[in-house]
Amino acid sequence: MEITTEQVSSYQRDGxxxxxxxxxxxxxxxxxxxxxxxxxxxxxxxxxxRDGERGRFFEDYCNWQRIExxxxxxxxxxxxxxxxxxxxSQAVQVFHEHILVKEPGTAKPTPWHQDLPYYCMDxxxxxxxxxxxxxxxxxxxxxxxxxxxxxxxxVRPKRWASNENFYGGDDAFMEMPDVEDGSHTxxxxxxxxxxxxxxxxxxxxxxxxxxxxxxxxxxxxxFLGDDVRFxxxxxxxxPPFPGINQQTGERMREDWFPVVxxxxxx
Ligand SMILES: O=C(O)CCC(=O)C(=O)O
Numbered sequence: 001m002e003i004t005t006e007q008v009s010s011y012q013r014d015g016x017x018x019x020x021x022x023x024x025x026x027x028x029x030x031x032x033x034x035x036x037x038x039x040x041x042x043x044x045x046x047x048x049x050r051d052g053e054r055g056r057f058f059e060d061y062c063n064w065q066r067i068e069x070x071x072x073x074x075x076x077x078x079x080x081x082x083x084x085x086x087x088x089s090q091a092v093q094v095f096h097e098h099i100l101v102k103e104p105g106t107a108k109p110t111p112w113h114q115d116l117p118y119y120c121m122d123x124x125x126x127x128x129x130x131x132x133x134x135x136x137x138x139x140x141x142x143x144x145x146x147x148x149x150x151x152x153x154x155v156r157p158k159r160w161a162s163n164e165n166f167y168g169g170d171d172a173f174m175e176m177p178d179v180e181d182g183s184h185t186x187x188x189x190x191x192x193x194x195x196x197x198x199x200x201x202x203x204x205x206x207x208x209x210x211x212x213x214x215x216x217x218x219x220x221x222x223f224l225g226d227d228v229r230f231x232x233x234x235x236x237x238x239p240p241f242p243g244i245n246q247q248t249g250e251r252m253r254e255d256w257f258p259v260v261x262x263x264x265x266x
Contacts, residue, residue, distance in 0.1 A: 001078050003085045011086040015149030015203035016187060019082070023131050024194030026077055030219050031133050033069030037099055042066075044239055048108055048161045055106025055210070061098040062239050070097045070221075079196075079221050080261035083127035086198065089225030092261040093252055095121070096239055098220040102140070102210035110160065112176050112206040114148070115222075117157040118166065118238040119201065121252060125225025126201035133217040136191050140210045142218070144197060146185040148204035155204065167235040179204060223260075224252060 001022050011017045023030075041060050048057040064070035073079065074094050084092040102108075115128060130142045156173035157166035179186065189197065199205060201222070210216040230246040246253060 001082060003082055008086055008088065011198070011200075012088070014146040014185075015200040016144045016146060017086060017198050018187070018189050018191075019196040019198060021192075021194060022082070022196050023073075023077060023079070024192075026073055026131075027133055027193045029069040030073060030131070031217070033067045033073075034099055034101070034133065034217055034219070036067050036069075037063055038101070046161075049106060050161060053108060055108065056101070056103040057106050057108045057110075058101045058103075059098065062096045062241075064094070064097045070219075073097075073219075074221055075260055079129055080223055083129075083198070083223040084225070084261050084263060087125040087127050087223075087225040089125045089227075090263045091226060091259050093224040093228070093254065093257040094260050095119075095126075095222040095224050095252075095257060098222065100218045100220065102207075102216040104210060104213050104215060107209040107211060109209050110205075110207040111158060111163070112145075112179055112204055113157060113160075114155050114202050114204050116201040117154045117173060117233075120231060120233060120237040120241060120244065120246075121224065121228050122231040123224065123228030124200075125227045126223070127198050127225070128201055128222045129220055130197045130199070130205075131219045131221075132191050132195065133193050133219060134215050135193060136216060137212075138188050138190055140208055140212060140216050141188055141191055142197050142205055142207050144187045144199055145179050145204040146187055148179075148184075149200040149202035151202070151204075154202065166238070167233065169234065171234055176204070224257065228252060
């Protein structure tokens with residue numbers, strides 16, 4: 001897929017891009033990966049719907065090394081090359097993949113948040129894909145606040161299931177402003193399976209519940225560019241990466257986060 005200079009500029013300006021049809025050929029393979037992952041969840045799997053609430057909102061991540069369709073997507077699909085171009089990076093490392101399954105009849109929304117504060121890294125060159133494997137309408141698609149990657153401070157991360165502060169205690173984060181007050185541009189695209197939304201880790205996003213009759217499966221693959229460095233956060237991050245053994249300011253270790261694309265390859 002050719003990425004135009006206009007697309008690079010809009011990614012830099014808005015912190016988000018919609019790519020229609022970019023991964024249609026990968027949908028069946030990724031669905032197979034979801035079946036494998038749901039049958040054998042990893043150690044970090046999360047159920048966000050509590051007792052007494054309706055539906056199921058399941059997440060898991062960091063399984064790409066054991067689930068072949070996820071590994072293949074990361075290494076063989078155009079995702080890393082596109083990420084490299086829109087991040088304007090010379091090289092691309094994989095960070096991790098993430099699956100999000102909202103079963104029909106799930107009222108639980110995905111709260112507005114930025115991803116970066118949950119992560120053990122910092123940097124301006126980042127790209128996270130959100131690829132639906134089921135058709136999504138404006139009612140259950142990803143919602144993204146254009147330009148929020150340029151806000152001067154990061155937003156305090158919260159636990160999705162309980163809304164508690166993710167790290168607890170005082171810290172450098174600001175509270176989430178009311179992004180639905182009419183002063184922000186919110187993208188809320190209807191998408192077909194294999195379309196993608198790709199966004200900067202600082203871009204604010206969320207989603208409504210999935211109160212319709214179909215599943216809402218979304219696959220995410222997350223990539224790091226040249227300026228990304230490890231960052232110690234005030235508590236266990238998400239993903240937690242136990243045993244990572246890195247210091248703030250170091251490049252992310254390549255044995256855990258391999259380089260999957262270089263500009264000279266293009
Ligand atoms: O699928 C969702 O509900 C939210 C996705 C999300 O937050 C993400 O991909 O970072």
